[in-house]
Amino acid sequence: MSSDNIFRSRSQGVPSEGVKDQYADGKAARVWKKYIGDSNQRTKNYREFLSGLLKKHGCEKVLDAACGTGIDSMMLIDEGFKVVSVDASDKMLKHALKARWEKRKDPKYDEWVIEEASWETLPKDIGTFLPGAQFDAVICLGNSFAHLLDEYEDQRTQKMCLRNFATVLKPGGLLFIDHRNHDAMINSGATPGHSIYYNCKYPVDIKTSVLVVRGKPEIITLDYCIDATEDGLITEKSEFRLCYYPHRLHSFIRMLDEAFDNRAKHSIYADFKPLEQVDNPAYYIHVMQKALD
Template sequence: MSADQVFHSRSEGIPSEGVKDQYADGKAARAWNKFIGDSNQRTQNYKDFLIGLLRKHGCESVLDAACGTGIDSMMLVDEGFKLVSVDASDKMLKHALKARWEKRKNPKYDEWVIEEANWETLPRDVNSFMPGALFDAVICLGNSFAHLLDEHEDQRVQKMCLKNFAKCLKPGGLLFIDHRNYDAMIDSGATPGHSIYYNCKYPVDIKTSVLVVRGKPKLIALDYCIDVTEEGEASERSEFRLCYYPHKLAKFTAMLDEAFDHRGKHHIYADFKPQEEVSVPAFYIHVMEKARD
């Protein structure tokens, strides 16, 4: 049974191949852009964590493999990193392209590359506009990877995409990838109301639904309701649904190790802190270092 037979899990428009675009009608993309705000609204813990590790490992070139509206990419461009930003959603990329245009007088943005690409064909897609390019780091953050559902019920596509991330890295390069604490969400049926990534200024309500198929969690649907009313304006509320594959920590850890041929260095953080410091984190962040030989 597919998830769409039970949940209406995505917008009607989808790309001709590859990862389904849950932002295809543009509605969720517009609301999401307001939800995440701008690069100045990123939480300081997130900035310190990501930028600190990138600099510690001498990273310069970064592939943002789920750039969305470009917020993370802009944060890194501002810090002097060389960014290539890709996404499967052209509706999300429109916001990134607009942001780059608005920053056109800033020389840091002259070399910011923004292109459409798909995780399932990522090395080929990147090679089409940057032949032979490999990166010091690849980032896929903000629970982005969980958008990829398990249509075949064996995670074959998810495993392939993780291998593709590894292929885009230089030896010694870093992959930053995360997922919500789906173990806790499945147990409790609730989603933390705060975000470790965004300092959103708008009231946000998230309703959580867990789809169980043949005794196993198959999909989690989050219904977002964001009140984006500005002072003095008429009431404006945005409602949209996004669906995610509920990655359990142990299984996702094993898939990542396999994607790096069991030779990568694997570190797991809980809300940007050592795991033992957070009993029930909202997110797990995995940092994989590709083997150097």
């Protein structure tokens, strides 16, 4: 597979300064909620893991830095947190805004802030609607960070965005960030079949492709095919392609530590369980606790 084929297949919309919007054509955004599944049945371990750690550390104000359709933000609001939700994709944000409107009679949702923002300019973007804001926690989950590709081949943009996450955290605050098990995908050419985030009741097929340039994996492409025709609202199978940067576990650990000046407490989980309990996880979840001074 050539890089030209991949980039011609990607949406080219740039919603704001920075991250290209792979959801700009609306295909993935329209079907993503079906892939996620019933929001009321959100993966139990995920809810307990995230909410439990936030409450354990006394977090109240949370920035969802990749809110997408708003599903995780709503889960946190229902758990009693004050949530600010941002995303670089206006197509995704439309779904979050619609969800907030549908919840308008619920007082818990009165303070839910939803805005467009780029990771590359995150402190400045947040400053336009919440000047000087810092958060008890920042979440960037669901393999969202891997959407940011390595344009300059030295990961400078990725490193800058991770530093921006650290900047908007209060001292002692937590960053939750994850990535798929790209090591396994590179080694096997397949995506681990089990899911920890999604409860899709429809048949889902994911074709995995790895682009190698000069002996180095540069892009992982996932071609999704979701057959939701049985609900009668969609008349054909939904197909879309998303591209990801293949973060290897050890290099991502190093990059995260550097973003926090090697002073943060860094914990790693596998599918929301202790790392040593899972042999071949679908996801690695990193929790960074910013230094107090």
